[in-house]
Amino acid sequence: MNKNSKTTKKSSKHRSKVHPFNRPKRNHANININNNGKKIVKFIENNSDADDENDDYEFVHHQNTKTELKEKANKLLSIRKTLPVYQNKNEIMKYLTENQVTVLIGETGSGKSTQIPQFLLNFFQENKIRGSIAVTQPRRVAAINLATRVASEYGCNIGSYVGYSVRFDNTTSSTTKLKYLTDGMLLRELMMNPTLKEYNTIIIDEAHERTVLTDIILGFLKSLIHKSRPDLKIIVMSATLQAEKFSQFFDNAPILFVEGRKFNVTQYYLKAPSDDIVDSVIRSCVQINQGEQMGDILCFLPGQEEIDKAVTILNKISEIIHKETSVPLMIAYPLYAALPPAKQALVFNRVKGFKRKVIFSTNIAETSVTISGVKFVVDSGLRKVKVWRHQLGLATLLTVPISKASAMQRCGRAGRESEGKCYRLYRTNDYKKLPDQTEPEIARSNVTSPVLMLKKYGVQDIINWTWFENPGKEAIIMGLQELYQLGALDDFGKITKRGEQMSLLPIQPHLSSVLIKASECNCLSEVIDIVSCLSVENLLLNPQPEERDEVNERRLSLCNSGRHYGDLIMLKELFDIYFYDLGKDVASSVERQDWCKELCISYRGFKNVVKIREQLRTYCKWLFDSNSKTFSKKIKKNSINTNIGEDKEDDFYSTPFLNKKFSEDKDKIESILKCFLTGFTKNIAIGMPDRSYRTVTTGETVSVHPSSLLFLNKACPAIMYTEYVFTTKGYARNVSRIELSWLQEIVTNGHAVVKEKVAS
DNA sequence: ACAGGGTGT
Numbered sequence: 146m147n148k149n150s151k152t153t154k155k156s157s158k159h160r161s162k163v164h165p166f167n168r169p170k171r172n173h174a175n176i177n178i179n180n181n182g183k184k185i186v187k188f189i190e191n192n193s194d195a196d197d198e199n200d201d202y203e204f205v206h207h208q209n210t211k212t213e214l215k216e217k218a219n220k221l222l223s224i225r226k227t228l229p230v231y232q233n234k235n236e237i238m239k240y241l242t243e244n245q246v247t248v249l250i251g252e253t254g255s256g257k258s259t260q261i262p263q264f265l266l267n268f269f270q271e272n273k274i275r276g277s278i279a280v281t282q283p284r285r286v287a288a289i290n291l292a293t294r295v296a297s298e299y300g301c302n303i304g305s306y307v308g309y310s311v312r313f314d315n316t317t318s319s320t321t322k323l324k325y326l327t328d329g330m331l332l333r334e335l336m337m338n339p340t341l342k343e344y345n346t347i348i349i350d351e352a353h354e355r356t357v358l359t360d361i362i363l364g365f366l367k368s369l370i371h372k373s374r375p376d377l378k379i380i381v382m383s384a385t386l387q388a389e390k391f392s393q394f395f396d397n398a399p400i401l402f403v404e405g406r407k408f409n410v411t412q413y414y415l416k417a418p419s420d421d422i423v424d425s426v427i428r429s430c431v432q433i434n435q436g437e438q439m440g441d442i443l444c445f446l447p448g449q450e451e452i453d454k455a456v457t458i459l460n461k462i463s464e465i466i467h468k469e470t471s472v473p474l475m476i477a478y479p480l481y482a483a484l485p486p487a488k489q490a491l492v493f494n495r496v497k498g499f500k501r502k503v504i505f506s507t508n509i510a511e512t513s514v515t516i517s518g519v520k521f522v523v524d525s526g527l528r529k530v531k532v533w534r535h536q537l538g539l540a541t542l543l544t545v546p547i548s549k550a551s552a553m554q555r556c557g558r559a560g561r562e563s564e565g566k567c568y569r570l571y572r573t574n575d576y577k578k579l580p581d582q583t584e585p586e587i588a589r590s591n592v593t594s595p596v597l598m599l600k601k602y603g604v605q606d607i608i609n610w611t612w613f614e615n616p617g618k619e620a621i622i623m624g625l626q627e628l629y630q631l632g633a634l635d636d637f638g639k640i641t642k643r644g645e646q647m648s649l650l651p652i653q654p655h656l657s658s659v660l661i662k663a664s665e666c667n668c669l670s671e672v673i674d675i676v677s678c679l680s681v682e683n684l685l686l687n688p689q690p691e692e693r694d695e696v697n698e699r700r701l702s703l704c705n706s707g708r709h710y711g712d713l714i715m716l717k718e719l720f721d722i723y724f725y726d727l728g729k730d731v732a733s734s735v736e737r738q739d740w741c742k743e744l745c746i747s748y749r750g751f752k753n754v755v756k757i758r759e760q761l762r763t764y765c766k767w768l769f770d771s772n773s774k775t776f777s778k779k780i781k782k783n784s785i786n787t788n789i790g791e792d793k794e795d796d797f798y799s800t801p802f803l804n805k806k807f808s809e810d811k812d813k814i815e816s817i818l819k820c821f822l823t824g825f826t827k828n829i830a831i832g833m834p835d836r837s838y839r840t841v842t843t844g845e846t847v848s849v850h851p852s853s854l855l856f857l858n859k860a861c862p863a864i865m866y867t868e869y870v871f872t873t874k875g876y877a878r879n880v881s882r883i884e885l886s887w888l889q890e891i892v893t894n895g896h897a898v899v900k901e902k903v904a905s
Numbered sequence: 906a907c908a909g910g911g912t913g914t
Binding site: 283447450508 | 906907908909910911912913914
């Protein structure tokens with residue numbers, strides 16, 4: 146149909162409508178083209194208070210001319226040459242070219258993630274070796290930043306020889322030879338293209354972090370080199386330690402050590418253990434502020450509660466101390482993932498004058514967020530960890546001591562720019578007793594999704610698969626049972642058509658199953674909207690205690706149906722207001738931001754919801770539309786190589802409110818909730834006479850989480866929830882009201898789990 | 906009668 150498909154694809158990326166005469170009042174970028182044809186982005190100064198979410202950011206990649214590229218690359222070359230990896234280039238390359246698998250231990254600042262891929266790229270081009278290089282990263286920003294940096298070092302525009310691929314943003318093209326991608330993305334590619342035939346080298350970076358997805362990739366790679374890809378080169382890159390485990394897994398692959406380039410950090414320990422960690426952290430900050438040179442302080446605390454407390458206390462005492470003694474004024478900032486993005490951004494502000502920035506952070510600052518100017522680290526030695534209990538179908542959130550590796554990583558945050566100091570709020574002996582490594586995530590996770598991937602890939606014996614870390618028989622069997630119950634596996638444990646569909650959807654299996662059910666129940670469009678909201682973490686933010694009641698009141702008054710049916714229906718009502726009522730053009734973005742702020746909703750979160758919704762609508766159309774070509778053909782052509790599918794409000798989806806307004810359409814609401822019941826049959830609790838709820842699976846008591854719209858509504862016959870987390874007690878999150886008669890329907894449809902428990 | 910560590914498709 147179109148010979149011009151390449152340009153069509155490219156342009157679809159920037160499809161968003163721009164109304165030049167209706168520009169938003171604030172927070173916008175003004176893009177001019179100067180006489181070189183070079184894009185210039187000027188940021189207009191934010192004229193409002195710094196409190197709103199300035200997150201209309203997009204990654205703008207400048208298209209430079211050849212001469213500009215070359216000049217820039219030449220300038221960067223002198224810096225590259227100082228990197229330890231560059232100085233050992235020949236020896237490293239000797240190992241990499243002579244071995245199929247190499248484990249490379251490079252400390253921070255060694256330049257491994259940027260230089261090694263370039264060495265290989267040059268080597269392959271000089272030797273006319275075909276194929277491209279993939280470098281995986283656990284996080285999106287890392288993939289984007291590395292690709293951008295390497296492109297300029299290499300002297301090309303992003304997307305030509307060097308590109309990146311993360312969800313919703315793909316800058317690769319047919320000429321791309323070096324691709325930085327998230328490990329989630331590489332797994333998607335593996336599902337579509339089981340032999341990874343376009344690559345000759347796969348580099349797994351940050352392997353020491355041991356995320357579930359990295360571990361799974363390692364398992365796939367081992368199978369690949371032993372079977373269909375004996376030619377595939379693999380490099381496992383890790384920041385110190387664990388080298389032996391990687392090496393042994395890949396048949397004793399050689400290990401290379403490259404020293405890093407970082408500054409010395411002196412460690413201090415407590416003489417006596419601390420009994421109040423917030424108090425100890427504050428005391429340390431005050432002490433540093435009195436005795437040490439200028440430089441900011443980064444404090445690691447386990448969670449939001451401790452952080453908010455510490456911020457309040459420090460800000461109170463800091464001014465008093467500053468007035469009475471002539472020490473810098475300390476300014477405290479909180480940092481955790483659930484914080485609104487605009488408040489998160491404040492930790493990057495440089496404080497001017499005789500002041501010292503003090504950041505109280507969760508583990509987010511250990512790997513995901515890097516703050517410059519930090520010279521002192523205060524380490525509580527604690528973190529929070531989510532542990533999945535297979536038998537209970539419940540996650541527990543525990544505060545636990547960190548590992549030695551984690552303590553070193555936290556320490557390192559003080560030595561990025563100059564020498565630093567690290568104050569550990571535990572004794573030398575306590576440190577010695579810490580485990581060397583953090584327990585790999587897969588050992589404490591629900592593995593339903595990995596198991597589905599393996600089934601989709603055609604793995605027969607999952608228990609004895611080439612697991613890098615076997616999650617254990619119990620976990621695998623629970624995963625298989627879940628999948629069987631969701632209809633993804635048949636009586637013989639073989640993947641069903643439904644299971645294939647579930648594995649192709651970019652959401653957790655339970656939600657995939659709900660979507661498929663919805664496609665059979667004429668409420669797909671609505672369920673996609675809700676599932677999209679559920680797929681964004683921290684969409685509904687926690688209001689500050691003083692505005693909590695107000696915000697809850699506003700949410701309740703907006704969501705007429707949510708008030709009765711619960712959080713899933715509330716999400717749909719909120720989505721409809723955001724998406725349909727508030728308007729879509731650039732001019733109304735301010736209106737939408739204000740609306741989000743009033744309801745304590747993340748504006749950035751909702752923008753993500755819209756993207757996910759668009760992706761899900763496209764995928765569902767390909768999956769369920771009988772007129773459509775096969776999914777994998779479509780997705781290979783479109784999804785991997787472009788950004789988002791070509792969804793328009795087309796006739797595959799019925800117009801949502803043709804006849805009735807959603808909130809008045811009782812039948813629709815009930816069929817939506819019944820769809821969710823089929824994916825979350827285990828997450829049902831029955832109302833008891835004493836107004837508590839008991840789960841149908843184990844009879845445990847479960848409470849409605851205070852963030853739920855149903856928190857104050859005490860009289861539901863039964864509830865269904867998408868998450869069951871034990872913190873101070875067992876809490877149900879994303880709660881919906883369920884009628885007992887609906888459960889009867891599920892029972893008659895043959896869901897044994899509910900049948901037994903309801904009867905007993 | 907009152908609260909969630911961090912990633913990814």
